[in-house]
Amino acid sequence: MTTTVPGIPAARGATPGLGPAELLHRLRAHAVAPAGDSPVTHVRREPARPGRTAPWPGWAAPALISAYEGLGIAEPWEHQAAAATLAHEGGHVVLATGTASGKSMAYQMPALSKLLDDPRATVLYLSPTKALAADQSRALARLGLDGVRTATYDGDTPREEREWIRRHSRFVLTNPDMLHHALLPGHARWATFLRRLSYVVIDECHAYRGVFGSHVAHVLRRLRRVTAGYGGDPTFILASATSGDPGDAASRLTGLPVAPVTEDASPRGAVTFVLWEPPLLPPSLENLEIEMPPVRRSALRETADLLTDAVVAGIRTLAFVRSRRGAEVVAAMTRRGLDEAVPGLGERVAAYRAGYLKEDRRAIERALLSGDLLALASTNALELGVDLVGLDAVLICGYPGTRASLWQQAGRAGRSGGEALAVLVARDDPLDTYLVHHPEALFGRPVEATVMDPANPYVLGPQLCRAASEAPLTEADLELFGGDPARAAAEALTASGALRRRPSGWYWTHRGRPEVDLRGTGGTPVSVVESATGRLLGTVDQGSSHVMLHTGAVYLHQGASYVVDDLDLEDAVALVRAAEPDWSTHARDVTELSVVSVREYVDAGPVGLFLGEVDVTNQVVSYQRRRIGSGEVIDTRPLDLPPRELRTVAVWFTVSPGLLAASGVQAPDVPGSLHAAEHAAIGLLPLMATCDRWDIGGLSTANHADTEAPTVFVYDGHPGGAGFAERAYGTAAAWLSATREAIASCGCEAGCPSCVQSPKCGNGNNPLDKNGAVAVLDALLGSLPPVES
Numbered sequence: 084m085t086t087t088v089p090g091i092p093a094a095r096g097a098t099p100g101l102g103p104a105e106l107l108h109r110l111r112a113h114a115v116a117p118a119g120d121s122p123v124t125h126v127r128r129e130p131a132r133p134g135r136t137a138p139w140p141g142w143a144a145p146a147l148i149s150a151y152e153g154l155g156i157a158e159p160w161e162h163q164a165a166a167a168t169l170a171h172e173g174g175h176v177v178l179a180t181g182t183a184s185g186k187s188m189a190y191q192m193p194a195l196s197k198l199l200d201d202p203r204a205t206v207l208y209l210s211p212t213k214a215l216a217a218d219q220s221r222a223l224a225r226l227g228l229d230g231v232r233t234a235t236y237d238g239d240t241p242r243e244e245r246e247w248i249r250r251h252s253r254f255v256l257t258n259p260d261m262l263h264h265a266l267l268p269g270h271a272r273w274a275t276f277l278r279r280l281s282y283v284v285i286d287e288c289h290a291y292r293g294v295f296g297s298h299v300a301h302v303l304r305r306l307r308r309v310t311a312g313y314g315g316d317p318t319f320i321l322a323s324a325t326s327g328d329p330g331d332a333a334s335r336l337t338g339l340p341v342a343p344v345t346e347d348a349s350p351r352g353a354v355t356f357v358l359w360e361p362p363l364l365p366p367s368l369e370n371l372e373i374e375m376p377p378v379r380r381s382a383l384r385e386t387a388d389l390l391t392d393a394v395v396a397g398i399r400t401l402a403f404v405r406s407r408r409g410a411e412v413v414a415a416m417t418r419r420g421l422d423e424a425v426p427g428l429g430e431r432v433a434a435y436r437a438g439y440l441k442e443d444r445r446a447i448e449r450a451l452l453s454g455d456l457l458a459l460a461s462t463n464a465l466e467l468g469v470d471l472v473g474l475d476a477v478l479i480c481g482y483p484g485t486r487a488s489l490w491q492q493a494g495r496a497g498r499s500g501g502e503a504l505a506v507l508v509a510r511d512d513p514l515d516t517y518l519v520h521h522p523e524a525l526f527g528r529p530v531e532a533t534v535m536d537p538a539n540p541y542v543l544g545p546q547l548c549r550a551a552s553e554a555p556l557t558e559a560d561l562e563l564f565g566g567d568p569a570r571a572a573a574e575a576l577t578a579s580g581a582l583r584r585r586p587s588g589w590y591w592t593h594r595g596r597p598e599v600d601l602r603g604t605g606g607t608p609v610s611v612v613e614s615a616t617g618r619l620l621g622t623v624d625q626g627s628s629h630v631m632l633h634t635g636a637v638y639l640h641q642g643a644s645y646v647v648d649d650l651d652l653e654d655a656v657a658l659v660r661a662a663e664p665d666w667s668t669h670a671r672d673v674t675e676l677s678v679v680s681v682r683e684y685v686d687a688g689p690v691g692l693f694l695g696e697v698d699v700t701n702q703v704v705s706y707q708r709r710r711i712g713s714g715e716v717i718d719t720r721p722l723d724l725p726p727r728e729l730r731t732v733a734v735w736f737t738v739s740p741g742l743l744a745a746s747g748v749q750a751p752d753v754p755g756s757l758h759a760a761e762h763a764a765i766g767l768l769p770l771m772a773t774c775d776r777w778d779i780g781g782l783s784t785a786n787h788a789d790t791e792a793p794t795v796f797v798y799d800g801h802p803g804g805a806g807f808a809e810r811a812y813g814t815a816a817a818w819l820s821a822t823r824e825a826i827a828s829c830g831c832e833a834g835c836p837s838c839v840q841s842p843k844c845g846n847g848n849n850p851l852d853k854n855g856a857v858a859v860l861d862a863l864l865g866s867l868p869p870v871e872s
């Protein structure tokens with residue numbers, strides 16, 4: 084299907100004006116790189132793919148088919164028909180296909196046909212964001228079907244409308260938070276709706292991951308239980324971005340067997356995908372003096388240069404930048420570069436971000452369509468619900484975290500039938516570096532899976548209390564909530580007095596409802612408040628607050644910079660003021676870890692791999708101020724913060740001192756080698772599971788009291804674990820070989836941010852031994868059996 088073209092793709096001159104091939108050619112010519120060292124690490128052209136349609140299913144309601152035909156849809160794509168028919172036949176199904184492949188129609192067909200055929204049936208639709216629910220509501224309205232009575236039920240729905248919705252709506256669009264806070268606690272008022280419930284649609288289900296995903300998994304079990312209590316027996320239809328093993332993730336989320344449909348039959352234009360690694364800068368004298376590690380040209384600067392070239396070439400281009408400030412910087416640099424070349428040309432570039440008013444967005448979209456604007460630098464805000472068409476090229480500044488986001492962003496390029504270009508510009512980061520050197524990890528079968536851990540006791544216990552407050556828990560219910568772990572949790576809750584055991588089951592006998600925060604397990608989130616205005620900028624979960632919001636910390640929020648004046652732990656408030664000092668702050672911490680229990684292990688002689696519970700004690704003790712640009716340490720200031728304790732799940736490996744020595748890692752180099760391996764392993768974990776490196780912590784030591792061996796621990800940063808360590812254990816061989824590759828293939832001499840340095844290291848990235856880390860991982864991989872899941 085696909086061909087890898089090491090040089091420039093053909094088609095030169097075949098298209099009017101400049102095609103992507105020509106653009107690529109120009110971009111290469113402009114790239115600043117030492118002779119012979121091209122920043123282009125890979126070029127792949129995905130040819131255009133025609134769509135494959137299927138006839139309308141015989142069971143689909145005729146009124147619905149005419150409604151689709153009225154919108155210009157002659158027939159469904161094969162995957163839409165396949166998923167819809169599975170659901171119609173009563174099977175739970177997840178459709179995991181690309182962006183713009185028409186996933187909505189796959190659930191609309193069975194759900195709306197049912198509503199049209201059976202005037203009493205109801206449908207519940209769940210989306211992770213209000214914006215998406217609003218979008219779907221508009222799409223349903225466009226179909227103009229009689230009697231469906233679609234209604235959005237969220238935090239903004241006025242009280243008087245809620246009553247009407249409960250009584251009359253047959254297609255309710257809501258979100259898991261509303262289910263948890265409103266619908267389930269008041270289920271008696273929804274009895275009729277739930278009894279008649281025929282379908283539950285879970286849109287964008289890959290959003291339910293980690294601790295939040297684990298909570299949502301229980302909210303859905305509560306929904307199933309309450310619905311069954313009224314005699315309802317709905318079929319679940321899930322829509323997901325492409326991910327590793329969507330069927331398994333959907334089954335974990337719902338607790339039901341879910342069949343995956345993954346074959347995408349929608350049409351696609353041809354795209355040339357380029358992986359781009361900014362070159363290393365030549366060491367400057369200044370850098371040598373303070374022993375700075377080598378640095379690459381920044382991804383922002385590189386993106387601005389590419390964008391400038393694109394505009395000069397007359398190519399409509401969109402650059403995705405991760406932060407708002409980054410997007411503005413790229414737009415400003417591009418404008419400056421263009422005005423230097425041709426005065427006035429800079430006006431054809433704009434920055435675009437969330438928070439713009441609808442009219443402004445429309446104006447920008449129109450200007451882009453008309454050609455008045457040629458380039459746009461945007462945050463990921465554009466991923467959601469904005470319709471930009473007519474783009475020739477997309478530049479992605481930094482890997483956006485998941486392949487789903489990457490394809491969503493790349494998918495913006497391509498005018499109907501035309502050739503499109505997408506360029507991923509790597510940031511100075513181990514994962515980005517790995518990806519631009521291992522295109523198979525991007526273009527091959529997806530490996531990153533949406534993980535969650537519904538058995539997390541910090542999630543399970545509170546959720547069982549919520550469930551018991553909705554209806555007493557029976558033995559059979561405990562099966563639904565996870566079997567043995569749920570039984571153990573119910574007994575612990577009974578012992579602590581939270582639940583009361585009676586012959587008919589477990590009861591919640593307290594006043595009010597148990598407090599459960601779906602989005603965390605770490606206590607009250609800390610509010611970040613601007614002192615001058617009293618404005619709430621956002622919240623930071625308690626686990627990260629000591630590192631991110633200690634007194635004196637420079638805090639970045641949506642690209643704007645603030646300094647923390649005071650962190651009040653008691654009231655969970657950090658007071659900040661807007662400021663742009665010319666230093667950054669780096670918290671230093673001390674971590675201790677003890678092993679509580681081992682869940683699973685692989686004993687490979689001199690090497691061991693373990694999964695289990697650990698207690699982590701972490702204390703942020705001081706912070707460094709470092710000059711922006713040079714990285715020079717200005718000073719180190721002490722902090723007076725209490726230690727934080729965390730019981731969580733960790734994966735760890737041990738390598739015997741003998742094997743280390745035989746692998747060339749001498750005793751004095753062991754700490755730096757393990758530490759470097761730990762950093763890179765944390766950086767690469769997002770390749771296997773949809774997490775952020777900030778969700779993960781690590782500890783390495785040349786001799787740990789519990790393992791009595793050189794050990795590297797990688798742990799979930801959330802109490803009770805979020806499933807990340809478990810996933811790491813299950814894919815250890817793939818994860819650790821990717822880690823080894825990322826380090827070994829980095830062109831630096833002795834370690835840099837692209838391989839073994841970490842922006843969140845509590846030890847100031849010291850000691851680190853890059854070559855030692857490769858030797859440690861080789862020793863490990865040489866002994867471990869492949870343990871793929």
Ligand SMILES: [Zn+2]
Nearest residue numbers: 829831835838
């Ligand atoms: Zn490096």
Ligand SMILES: [Zn+2]
Nearest residue numbers: 844845846848
């Ligand atoms: Zn470290």
